[in-house]
Amino acid sequence: MGRPTPELPLLALLLLLPQALRGAPCPEPCRCPPDGALSCPGPRRNLSRLSLTYLPIKVIPSQAFRGLDEVVKIEISQSDSLEKIEANAFDNLLNLSEILIQNTKNLVYIEPGAFTNLPRLKYLSICNTGIRKLPDVTKIFSSEINFILEICDNLHITTIPGNAFQGMNNESITLLWQDRDEAINKFKCP
Template sequence: MGWRSSALRPLPGLLLLLPLSLPRALREAHCPEPCSCPPDGALRCPGPRAGLTRLSLTYLPVKVIPSQAFRGLNEVVKIEISQSDSLEKIEANAFDNLLNLSEILIQNTKNLLYIEPGAFTSLPRLKYLSICNTGIRKLPDVTKIFSSEFNFILEICDNLHITTIPGNAFQGMNNESITLKLYGNGFEEIQSHAFNGTTLISLELKQNAHLEKMHNGAFRGVTGPSIFLCLAMGWNPFRR
């Protein structure tokens, strides 16, 4: 009996270790007001919310950012979504008609596979959109942003499964000048008229190790006083 009671005795050290063994995402997940973040569900951040100007969503447990997820958050100027292993899809009109929004960051979400066409719509004050280190297979649709900000910056980086920059990929994004930072992706081809309809100040294409084909008409329809083109050292897209 003495041996049995000793075997059943609680182990304080083990109890202390249990909370530390929880997955990092569960320990650090934070769902700020006014959002709801049901595990494996859909994010909702309804407005209006007076005084809320920045929304940081890290380690999200949700799978989907649905249409109109941020509806009514008219004072928000920055939305950051990062470090989520659960997020898989961003639906059309997820970022829609947010009139003061100037920055969107979607980073380190490797299981994010789909950003539906029209996910970014009617964002007239958007200055900076960063989509980096995700699992998406296609270049995100940015043609319905309709920003009026000077020197709009689009950063698409470290998305290893995006293979093509299609024609007219950036038309409608901005009616002023733009800077494109498109580095470290899985690009293999840049199609004709890829940059059509843009006033391009700077284009960064470095560290795209698989990029072998740039169509002769890739820059047709581009306007602007000058273009600074930054390529990977030793790589020439115009080689025969």
């Protein structure tokens, strides 16, 4: 047998490089077509958690999760390509209790009505994004007694507009807010 040449490992690495640069593959049951819009059609039995990380998508479109009735948690994180979440993206997911949108620094816009009719939602976390204004949470309609909204490390959000929580039918909302220079504050909003 001859000695292995040092070029073989380098060649193998070069062949795998394009696949690594494309980002993570789309997890089942989702599709990530070349147009950059995510689609996760349902129904899907025994799918309770959906983790979407390192995705090569630009948009989470309206009705992206339609039919995923058993899902209780959706996590979107580490996706450098994501720029926008459209209205009704999280719509009518009756068992969904947690949404985490984290470490998506190129996410600059969440359309009004992106979070709609989520009666069991307990926890919404939007952290370390590029959004410039507080997302519309007035159509969530959670029936959970203690709803937690965590907004942190979104350096472009500087104020909470008046009536930001109008229409929420909870007994209380706990807002975990972190601005650039201050520690997390908790606000109770009746």
